[in-house]
Amino acid sequence: MNSTELANLIFPNAKEISYYEEKYKTRDLSEGALVTRYAPSPTGFNHIGGVMQAMIAQKLAKQTGGKYIVRIEDTDQKREVENAAEQIMQNLKDFDLLPDESIWQEGQYGPYKQSQRAEIYQAYAKSLIEKGLAYPCFCSSEDLEQIRTNQESAKERTGYYGKWTKCRNMPIDMAADKIKAGEPYIIRFKSPGNPEKKIKHKDAIKGNIDLPENDQDIVIIKSDGLPTFHFAHAVDDHLMGVNLVNRSDEWIPSVPLHLQLFYTLGFKSPKYAHTAPMMKMEGESRRKLSKRKDPEANAGYYREIGVPKEAVKEYLMNIANSNFEMWRKQNPDKPMDEFPFDLKKMGVAGALFDLVKMLDVAKNVISRYSAQEVYDEAYDWAKEYDEELLQLLENKEYSLKVLGIERGNAKPRKDIAKWSDLKNAISYMYEFDKENTHFEYQKITDPAEIDKIVKMYFEKYYDPKDDKQTWFDKMKDLAEELGYSREVKEYKANPDAYRGHVGDISTVIRVKLTGRCQTPDLYEIMQVLGKEEILRRI
RNA sequence: GGCCCCUUGGUCAAGCGGUUAAGACAUCGCCCUUUCACGGCGGAGACAUGGGUUCGAUUCCCGUAGGGGUCACCA
Numbered sequence: 001m002n003s004t005e006l007a008n009l010i011f012p013n014a015k016e017i018s019y020y021e022e023k024y025k026t027r028d029l030s031e032g033a034l035v036t037r038y039a040p041s042p043t044g045f046n047h048i049g050g051v052m053q054a055m056i057a058q059k060l061a062k063q064t065g066g067k068y069i070v071r072i073e074d075t076d077q078k079r080e081v082e083n084a085a086e087q088i089m090q091n092l093k094d095f096d097l098l099p100d101e102s103i104w105q106e107g108q109y110g111p112y113k114q115s116q117r118a119e120i121y122q123a124y125a126k127s128l129i130e131k132g133l134a135y136p137c138f139c140s141s142e143d144l145e146q147i148r149t150n151q152e153s154a155k156e157r158t159g160y161y162g163k164w165t166k167c168r169n170m171p172i173d174m175a176a177d178k179i180k181a182g183e184p185y186i187i188r189f190k191s192p193g194n195p196e197k198k199i200k201h202k203d204a205i206k207g208n209i210d211l212p213e214n215d216q217d218i219v220i221i222k223s224d225g226l227p228t229f230h231f232a233h234a235v236d237d238h239l240m241g242v243n244l245v246n247r248s249d250e251w252i253p254s255v256p257l258h259l260q261l262f263y264t265l266g267f268k269s270p271k272y273a274h275t276a277p278m279m280k281m282e283g284e285s286r287r288k289l290s291k292r293k294d295p296e297a298n299a300g301y302y303r304e305i306g307v308p309k310e311a312v313k314e315y316l317m318n319i320a321n322s323n324f325e326m327w328r329k330q331n332p333d334k335p336m337d338e339f340p341f342d343l344k345k346m347g348v349a350g351a352l353f354d355l356v357k358m359l360d361v362a363k364n365v366i367s368r369y370s371a372q373e374v375y376d377e378a379y380d381w382a383k384e385y386d387e388e389l390l391q392l393l394e395n396k397e398y399s400l401k402v403l404g405i406e407r408g409n410a411k412p413r414k415d416i417a418k419w420s421d422l423k424n425a426i427s428y429m430y431e432f433d434k435e436n437t438h439f440e441y442q443k444i445t446d447p448a449e450i451d452k453i454v455k456m457y458f459e460k461y462y463d464p465k466d467d468k469q470t471w472f473d474k475m476k477d478l479a480e481e482l483g484y485s486r487e488v489k490e491y492k493a494n495p496d497a498y499r500g501h502v503g504d505i506s507t508v509i510r511v512k513l514t515g516r517c518q519t520p521d522l523y524e525i526m527q528v529l530g531k532e533e534i535l536r537r538i
Numbered sequence: 539g540g541c542c543c544c545u546u547g548g549u550c551a552a553g554c555g556g557u558u559a560a561g562a563c564a565u566c567g568c569c570c571u572u573u574c575a576c577g578g579c580g581g582a583g584a585c586a587u588g589g590g591u592u593c594g595a596u597u598c599c600c601g602u603a604g605g606g607g608u609c610a611c612c613a
Contacts, residue, residue: 076613412576
């Protein structure tokens with residue numbers, strides 16, 4: 001028996017690879033156009049680092065007039081979590097990161113789910129077997145364990161390579177007999193590498209890296225007929241025309257293998273861009289953000305607490321290209337799409353994930369929103385996560401006024417970082433329970449004094465038609481009349497001469513009307529509340 | 539352990555042989571027509587370490603330490 005016959009015995013139904021080479025034609029794109037991909041495995045929710053990868057992939061494709069695709073890597077059926085693929089897609093949609101092609105938008109290079117491409121990988125594996133570049137391996141997991149043990153006691157590298165490859169040189173007839181006898185087997189790649197030699201890899205982010213050649217006869221087709229990641233990566237990215245692979249830098253050690261696979265299969269290899277993962281501090285040391293331990297690793301977390309997607313993306317972009325922050329400052333109103341992203345500006349070390357900084361970005365993002373935009377996003381969020389806030393927002397006309405307080409001017413408020421902050425920030429504008437609101441202002445506690453201030457203000461000075469300056473002047477007049485200073489400075493210069501200062505007066509009114517010592521501009525609040533409500537509250 | 543990568547203030551980071559070593563977040567103080575928020579001004583705070591190379595090293599080279607990654611029929 002020869003190798004072609006062996007290949008036929010193993011994959012009797014596989015098509016010729018020329019069929020696929022013909023079917024998936026080279027993409028017709030202009031020079032320099034990048035075809036990128038985000039390739040998650042459906043083992044759970046989308047990781048925040050995945051959002052960054054997807055964002056980079058999308059950005060590069062858009063900037064160069066290329067294509068951005070999403071491929072679901074579900075070759076490990078044991079780890080697959082039901083619905084995870086759909087959730088990941090939904091999550092990408094939530095971040096406006098839907099690709100040009102995916103399981104949701106079939107293109108000409110599909111299917112976009114690896115489990116549905118099994119026959120494709122098998123065709124390529126078959127061709128390798130025919131050429132003697134791959135072979136069936138009958139080693140059981142016990143055999144492999146034994147090899148490893150021997151290697152460890154001999155203090156040699158572990159793995160299936162060189163002299164340890166029991167099945168590599170098995171006579172074809174013997175292999176065929178075993179297969180016919182029903183012995184379980186997998187397909188291994190016959191590595192031509194020599195680890196004494198180094199390969200030079202030029203990474204789009206990390207620069208030149210010297211790595212030893214791969215000599216491991218890695219598994220390419222598992223016993224369930226599906227490919228391993230490595231093999232699927234080579235076949236898919238070749239067939240789908242991907243020419244730039246951005247992925248986490250934990251893959252760097254696999255680069256020699258991948259390059260070897262591309263080379264042996266006769267494919268042109270893509271450029272690689274290996275990005276540092278986001279880290280988290282744990283005690284004295286840092287570690288990767290973990291799906292299991294860290295809620296903030298879940299890309300869906302931000303939607304839950306109500307951080308706008310733009311804020312999450314701006315934060316991530318800032319980690320990717322730190323000059324983004326400067327750009328944003330110079331171009332406060334431009335969409336992120338216009339920012340010129342540059343792979344070369346990506347950091348090589350893993351950044352500590354900083355939620356505080358992200359929330360600061362979020363405050364700035366939200367401060368640029370109009371009241372209508374705040375309303376719309378907050379409303380959508382509340383529908384899903386906060387029934388009480390939703391109740392408040394149902395009164396749309398009034399809510400727009402409330403949300404418009406100190407907004408849209410040159411110095412907008414920056415006190416909302418996430419929609420889950422909103423209810424507490426505005427609730428007093430809607431609900432005011434006079435009976436159960438304690439008047440708490442430490443500087444003025446005498447009920448008689450409070451009554452006097454409130455009474456005099458509303459009987460003598462208050463006029464809802466006043467403009468802001470008049471309102472302000474009246475507050476000072478009131479202060480003066482009651483023995484408080486018109487200016488804070490006067491009081492500070494001569495505290496014994498006054499009962500207090502104008503700030504105390506206005507705070508009394510503020511607390512009386514809102515139940516809080518700290519609120520946005522009192523004049524605007526009174527305008528929004530309106531005379532009727534104000535009189536009810538006092 | 540082998541291989542690979544990394545190391546500038548608490549954090550993210552500019553820098554790419556000569557700088558008073560930017561900027562942002564956080565922090566502290568002061569200022570701003572009354573609180574809060576915003577804004578302004580200012581303070582404190584860094585080139586892991588030892589050798590080279592050089593007239594001169596944060597920057598280039600080597601070692602050390604520390605950190606991270608990877609060595610599966612997982613991706």
